[in-house]
Amino acid sequence: MGNDADPADPARDRHFMRIAIDQAHNAWALGEVPVGAVVVRAGKVLATGFNHPVGTSDPTAHAEIRALRAAAELVGNYRLTDCDLYVTLEPCAMCAGAIQHARIRRVVFGAPDPKTGAAGSVVDLFSEPRLNHHATVVGGIEAEACGKLLREFFADRRRELAAQRARDEQMARLAEDPRMRGIEVRFEDDAGPD
Numbered sequence: 001m002g003n004d005a006d007p008a009d010p011a012r013d014r015h016f017m018r019i020a021i022d023q024a025h026n027a028w029a030l031g032e033v034p035v036g037a038v039v040v041r042a043g044k045v046l047a048t049g050f051n052h053p054v055g056t057s058d059p060t061a062h063a064e065i066r067a068l069r070a071a072a073e074l075v076g077n078y079r080l081t082d083c084d085l086y087v088t089l090e091p092c093a094m095c096a097g098a099i100q101h102a103r104i105r106r107v108v109f110g111a112p113d114p115k116t117g118a119a120g121s122v123v124d125l126f127s128e129p130r131l132n133h134h135a136t137v138v139g140g141i142e143a144e145a146c147g148k149l150l151r152e153f154f155a156d157r158r159r160e161l162a163a164q165r166a167r168d169e170q171m172a173r174l175a176e177d178p179r180m181r182g183i184e185v186r187f188e189d190d191a192g193p194d
């Protein structure tokens with residue numbers, strides 16, 4: 001697994017990206033968009049994080065921010081100069097800013113994000129010469145696995161929404177049916193514990 005003096009070891013990058021993918025699965029398990037991150041120092045995982053803005057009611061609870069917070073707390077320093085960050089999706093502008101404030105040495109991301117990516121897809125905040133910190137950025141590591149997870153999550157969510165819509169329509173039709181007047185209609189999973 002390469003040593004720290006050789007940060008561009010592709011096998012090492014894939015290894016840590018797979019740990020970030022595990023973190024993305026944790027987000028999905030909680031119904032959040034599956035993005036995961038790990039902070040690595042001296043060839044070891046220092047901290048992990050997964051996307052969790054809905055459950056925490058926190059718009060800043062992206063995987064990268066959560067991993068950076070945990071890492072900084074562990075080392076007792078907001079500067080993580082000797083650390084690398086692995087994240088399954090290209091960082092957004094907020095996370096790119098946090099990465100730069102933390103002085104992260106190297107950023108490795110999986111899938112590109114054509115909607116909010118700030119490492120080249122929409123803007124490239126990492127190569128902006130007017131910003132004084134420049135982490136090395138590598139994209140496309142395990143990109144297929146990282147992207148597939150997101151596609152499957154959104155396909156799943158669309159299916160759930162379509163099923164819910166079909167149910168709502170069925171309920172509305174039943175409610176309008178004169179033969180159903182005075183009869184309460186409940187679907188099984190609407191029934192509470194009472």
Ligand SMILES: [Zn+2]
Nearest residue numbers: 062091092095
């Ligand atoms: Zn972000």
